[in-house]
Each structure stands twice: as C-alpha cells, then as structure tokens.
Amino acid sequence: MMSLTGTALLLRQDLRRDRIIVPAWLAVLVLMTYASASATGTLFRSVQERETIAASLNEQPGLLALYGPILNPHSAGELAMSKLTVLYALLSAILYVVLVRRHTRVEEETGRAELAAGTVIARDAPMAAVAVEACAVAAALGLLVCLANIAGGLPVAGSVWFGVSWAGTGLVATGVAAVACQVSASARTCGSIAAALLAGAFAVRAVGDAIDGLGWLSWLSPLGWNTQLRAWSDPRWWVVGLYVALAAGLLALAQMMRSRRDIGAGLISARPGPTAGRISSPEGLTFRLHRTSLALWTAGVALTGLLFGAMAPGFDGLLSGAGGRELVDRLGGTFIAALLPVAAIVTTCFPIAVISSAHQDEVAGRTGFALSTTTSRGRWFAATAALAWGGAAWLLLVTGIALWAGYASAGGVDAKAVVPAALGWVPAVWLVGGLALVGFGLRIGAVGWVFLVLFLATTLVGELLELPTWMVNLSPYSAVPAYPASAWTWTPDLVLTALALSIAGGAWWLFGRRDIS
C-alpha cells in the first residue's frame, strides 16, 4: 500500500529548490545539442565526405567504445549526434542522480526527512515527488533536444526519436538513482553507487559496440539502447518500452527496498569502528575522509585507461603492409589525444568534490571545531588543497600509465608519450581546482562545479559554433595542446600552472582573513 499524502506539496518544494540547477543543466545540454546539429552542415560539406567519416568512425574500436557505432552512414543526423547519442546522454543522466539523491537520501541524512515525516506527509511522498519531478525533467529535456535538433537543421522524425532516447535515458537514470539511494545510510556512498552503475552501463555497451561478436552486450545496457533505437533511420519504436519497463521496475524495486527499511537506515548496516584512531593531523583527516573515493577513482581511471588504450591500436587488423604501421600509430595517437581532454574533464570532478566536502565541513560547523585546536587556518586550507591537487595529478598519472600499458599490450608502439601527454593536462585541472578553492576561500559552495560546466561548454560548444578564438581560449581545457597529435609546447602548461598557483594563493589569503561560520 502506498500512501502519497503531501506529494504535491513536496513536489512544489523540490521544484523550487531546483529552480537554478535544472534550467542551467538543461540549457547547457540543449545548447550543445543545437551546436552539434547546426555545425554538421559546415563540418562535412558533401554527402560523400560524410559517409567516409562515418565509415572510418565505425572502423575504430576506440571511437566505437566512446561514442557507439553509426548504424546508418548515409544519415546526416546520426553523424551529427555521434557524441550525443551515448556519451552526452551519460552527462544528462548525472542530473537525475543529483536530483533523486538530494531529495531523498540527503534529506534523510540531514534529518530533514524525519522532520517532514512527523507532519502529515506520507512515507512514500518524498520518493514519489522526486520521481514525478525527474520524469517531468526527462520529458522536458527530450522535447528540448528534439526542438534543438530541428532548429539545427536535422530531419524532424529523427529529432523526435532522438529526443525520445534522451527522455528514456532520464527515466532509467531516475530508477537507477532511486535504487542506489536505498543502499547506504551515507548520501555520498549512494551517489558513488549510482555513478558506478551508470559507468558500468556505459562500459558494458562500450565493449559490446567495439568488439565484434560481443554486440549482444550493447543490448544489456540502457545506454546501448540509445544507439539501437535507430532514431535516424527505421526506428525500433519498441525500444521505448524497454526504457519504460526498466525504469518502472527499478522504481518499484526502490519502493520495495524503502518500505522495508527504517528512515535514515541503509541496507548495509554500519560496521563498528575502532576505539582508537591513528589520524593526527588535518592532512591525515582529509586523506582518511577521501581515501575510499580516491581508491575507487584510481581503479576507475586505470580500468578505463587500459580498455581504451587497448582499443586505440585496434585499427591494426584492417591494414597490412609496411605503410600501415605508421598510419595505425598516427590514428592511435590521435585517438589518445582526443581521449585525454575527456579524461581531464572527468578527473576535475575529484578535486572539486574534495573542496566541496571541505565547504560542507564548514557549513556543518566541523571546521570551526577543528580550528579551535592548535590547527592553523593555513594548514587546514593546505590539507584540502594538497589532496585536491595531488589527487588530480595522481589520477592523470594513472590514466597515462594505464593508456600506455593498454596501448602497448595491444601492440601499439611509441606509446611512452602518452604519460607526459596525460600529465600535460594537470595544470588545466589545477586551474579549475584553484577556482573551486576561491569559492572555498569566500565560503560560496558550487563555484568549482559552475566553472567546470562553463569551461566544458566553452570548449565543446565554442569550437562547433566557431566562437572567436579568444573566447574559446578562456577555457583552460582549450589551452592545452593535443599532444601527441600535435607538437609539445611548454608555454601553455607553464602559464596555466602559474595562474593556478596564484589563484590558489589568493584563495588561501581569503580563507585566512574571513570569519569561519
């Protein structure tokens, strides 16, 4: 028996709390869709050129793993949406995880859910309210990207089905998040579980799309359905039923799990901890708080690096003869150069998360408590900054080594350059981390995330819309040269490092001068 008293009230409150994050996220996604749709006409002038590109995309396992195949090489729409069909759909999926988590598990963790449950709001209302909100957001996003595609000059029918695939992704992501938020009493763990499930869905279809004979794997992943829906030619309308059925099943499972547990409790019962601790310093504390997250990140980037590194030289089998080898390495190298910016942008989430958690410490009053000891403000700030920056450099190093190992194990040559190429992105990530530190220094949350999205949008959309170079170059992700595809230069990295250091220095100064709340 579900009881839904108060759902409408909670829904209104949820929408009010999300009045900035949802429109902002949708705006970025819709803008990227429009930019990709409208750019295709100028990027690929002739039909023949388009078909050649589509064919070469389909021949590179690395790109197949990243974007999925182009099922119909004659379709302009499918080529235009090659990055959006799966990869950016994953980006949209994160929004639903954020929404579901903040309105269910975070509310329970902070005790606000208990406050609400003491009123005439039913037990099932919070989950029902956010499910309604998330489904509405999914429908709205589907409609908006459909309109963006039509406005960008793509065929109407394909645009509609493309919108449907993104809406379907939204429904499934909502279900995944709802289940993940039942598992642990910790909102952070629940978020990690949801992220891991989505990453798993992406990886399953990456293998299925890239490796001959394993194509059935793509059907196991809801993200694979985005390609298999065949939005742009001869759509499989019944795939829509898969999204709806899976989402409904996941939501029902979440509801069942929720109805069997106490408010605030998780499936995993908390293990008892030690009666004595070894942590003795702010650095030790920061590391202790993030060590699980850092270990998961390390495993994640190592696996991804190995997988994509191994796929980079996959072109090998298609070419034989003496001239082939050079071409393989050039394509492989180019692919890795195309992969590294994505890795750098994803890696930036780690330092931002570390800095956000330091901000949360202050909001909760833990920072003031810690600073009532002999710990100085400078040291407290430095502990956060060191883990954020050190972790970012470490993760890019692991990415580089994993790519190199994967590439080498699959028979690629001249792969040593991958490691310095990955490290070349460290200053760009530090710069964004430095801006997040300024937010910390000023006691403003979410500054890091805002800059990450802004830079991401500038880099991705700026090139497609042919914005002026100076504008695109405002993003640090545009400033790093695409080594090893293009030549190595020291200047951008040195400039970025100097900028990052001075920004972080400014943040340190700000933190030392202000009131601690």
Place this chain on the structure above:
Amino acid sequence: MSDLSTDACGATRDPVIDVHGLVKTFGHVHALDGLELSVSPGEVHGFLGPNGAGKSTTLRVLLGLMRSDAGSVRLFGSDPWREAPTLHRRLAYVPGDVSLWPNLSGGETVDLLLRMRGIEPAGSRKAELVERFKLDLTTKARAYSRGNRQKVALVAALSSDTDLLVLDEPTSGLDPLMEQVFRECIAEHRARGATALLSSHILSEVERLADRVTIIRDGRTVETGSVASLRLTQHATADTSLEELFLEAYR
C-alpha cells in the same frame, strides 16, 4: 550594567578573558553591540542570554574564528584573531551544535581532536572519561544521537588538564545522569584551579556551578557578577533563584 569589582574571586589577577566594547555586525545586523565580559583565572563563569543574544558569536570571536569589528578582545592577554593556534594550546572548546565527521568512529574522533591539540591520547584520561560518560567509541559518528555527539566533544575536551574550557550549551542533549557526571567534571576542573566559560540555558546548572555570571541581551551585557551580588542589585531576597533573577533582568 552593574559594576561589581568588589568580587573576591580572582580580582587581583589578570583576567583569562577580557572583552571590552565588542562589536560584531553581519550585514545590517548588530550581533554584538558593545559587549563586556571578564573571566578571572580559576572561576567558572556562566554566560547567559536568550537565543540570538550573541553568546555563540562571542565564543567564536574569543576563539579567533571571527574577527571583531570594534572593541578589544584579550584571551590569556593576547589577541585571539592573531594568535589563535598558539592560544588554543591552553583551551578546549565544546561547540553548541556538535557536528562530527560521519565516517569516523567516536574513538577516532576523540583521538584526532586530542592530537590536534597536541595531546597524545594514550597519556590522557580518555579511558576514564569514556567510562564515566558511558560512551560507545566504536559507533560511527553518523549513527550518534545529539547527546552522544556532545559526549564525544566533552570526552575530548575533558581528557586532559587544560587551563580554560569554552563550553557552548554543553549539556543541552545530555540525560540527567550524564548532566550529573558533567557537573562533577567541571567541579574537578575548578578544583584544579582552572577556568571555564559556560554558556547555558539550564539556569539551575549554572547556579550550581558558576562563581559569577554574565547576562547579555541583544549583544550587550546587562548584568555581571556573582549570583549573590545580582540579588543585591536587583533588591531580591536571599532565596531568589538565578532563574528568577534572569527573568527579572529581561523585564
């Protein structure tokens, strides 16, 4: 404001806490508006006022977490804003709303807080206090109730002999048995000749523990002195409780 310089308690020694004309504004709000507070060595000083009167803000300024806008603030004769880490060697603080790192166990938290004050837990009275406060150290902080979080902070603060305890409503989540333990601990602390600043709403507790009290209202000191001297200035009878005096000060 009544001046009670005739107090016997530590009048001849330099005060541990000496605040004059303290002003702190947040935007247009005057949280503290010329506050006076003087705490002598060896005394337990009650710090009273309704919600929003500025008690926690005063404690934060004293700890150097916030900067004063005007007035003078001296802690052990130094400026807490400039010398916070050094001065904090001599004090322990229990915040009003204790928030702990959710993933750390109680034991890890107590040890961390002690070490951050330069105290090695093995050489402290941690075990004794854990026993007296009946605290389960293996619980993760996420699962602690409000009272238990407060006990973690109290155990960390009381485990080593310190010159000054800064306590912000330390017993608001404790049961009567634990309140009793807390009172014993404060009595022992005072018997050692150490000082405590105790902000509280539980007036019977303050009356039992405090040598002197300061009552504030809207960021200003309205009364300061021993309970007996407050009775004199308010022309009250000898059996008037602190609660009655407090309410009278607000009439």
